[in-house]
Amino acid sequence: MLSLLPLGGQYRLAGLISLVLRNTPNQISRQTRNNIELCFAGLERAERRRLYRESIDHTCYAFIELAAVWCWPVERVLARITSLDICDEFNRSRRGRIILAPHLGSWETLAVWLGRHCEAIMLYKRRKRKYQVTDRFVLEARSRSGGTLVSTRKSGLRQLLTGLKQGKSLMILPDQKPGRGKGSIPSTFFGFNAPTTTLVQGLCSRIDCDVFIASACRSDPPGEFGLRIRSLKHARLAADETSSAQYMNDQIETMVRLQPGQYQWGYRRFNASAYATLR
Numbered sequence: 240m241l242s243l244l245p246l247g248g249q250y251r252l253a254g255l256i257s258l259v260l261r262n263t264p265n266q267i268s269r270q271t272r273n274n275i276e277l278c279f280a281g282l283e284r285a286e287r288r289r290l291y292r293e294s295i296d297h298t299c300y301a302f303i304e305l306a307a308v309w310c311w312p313v314e315r316v317l318a319r320i321t322s323l324d325i326c327d328e329f330n331r332s333r334r335g336r337i338i339l340a341p342h343l344g345s346w347e348t349l350a351v352w353l354g355r356h357c358e359a360i361m362l363y364k365r366r367k368r369k370y371q372v373t374d375r376f377v378l379e380a381r382s383r384s385g386g387t388l389v390s391t392r393k394s395g396l397r398q399l400l401t402g403l404k405q406g407k408s409l410m411i412l413p414d415q416k417p418g419r420g421k422g423s424i425p426s427t428f429f430g431f432n433a434p435t436t437t438l439v440q441g442l443c444s445r446i447d448c449d450v451f452i453a454s455a456c457r458s459d460p461p462g463e464f465g466l467r468i469r470s471l472k473h474a475r476l477a478a479d480e481t482s483s484a485q486y487m488n489d490q491i492e493t494m495v496r497l498q499p500g501q502y503q504w505g506y507r508r509f510n511a512s513a514y515a516t517l518r
Contacts (some may be wrong), residue, residue, distance in 0.1 A: 334449060344464065433513075451470050
């Protein structure tokens with residue numbers, strides 16, 4: 240039903256939801272405020288409040304615009320990408336590629352573009368058996384532009400490695416807090432302790448490939464997207480786990496600082512010790 244609305248209408252609805260979230264006690268608003276207080280302590284209070292409002296807005300945009308990204312024809316989604324800022328290294332690349340996609344802007348729109356232009360392989364966490372209908376819908380929606388979704392389990396990780404060896408492109412969201420039992424290492428993000436995945440280091444240490452970081456950020460006012468891709472140093476990511484994780488986090492931070500209001504600060508990204516400083 241939401242997909243029947245134009246994107247502007249979807250964003251207006253998201254704005255109403257954001258208004259409620261910003262002014263009522265809830266996990267998203269609380270986590271967003273805490274993360275911004277941590278990472279932007281040097282800003283004036285009014286600037287932090289503005290960034291908080293903007294971040295909640297874009298969190299709601301990211302959720303509501305799924306109606307368009309998952310249900311509109313692929314060409315209609317791609318038509319909303321009106322600005323391309325792609326490094327020459329990406330255009331020249333003819334071997335396996337890892338594309339890091341932080342939770343910045345519309346990573347779902349980025350996935351559509353990568354699926355169409357790179358036939359990218361993407362990790363996907365399957366839902367429980369009782370949600371099979373939803374699971375099937377999401378899988379079909381995310382793969383319809385040409386991308387391939389693989390499980391986050393060991394079998395899927397083996398597919399990532401095989402695909403990279405075959406010269407395919409992998410899209411990886413590198414800034415989620417790894418779950419229990421997942422490969423992670425202590426590192427810092429915006430200067431605070433943040434457990435970081437070792438997946439990228441593991442792939443880079445095995446395969447000589449090209450690595451990039453990418454985002455699709457919204458225009459102001461929202462309605463269109465600007466896609467940005469920059470190259471990263473493979474040798475830095477293939478180094479020891481500690482150095483690799485820190486280099487990756489530093490590169491993510493650099494990209495986030497270009498559009499801090501469009502980053503999903505609602506994640507609990509840091510260790511409990513970092514949040515203890517706010518009390």
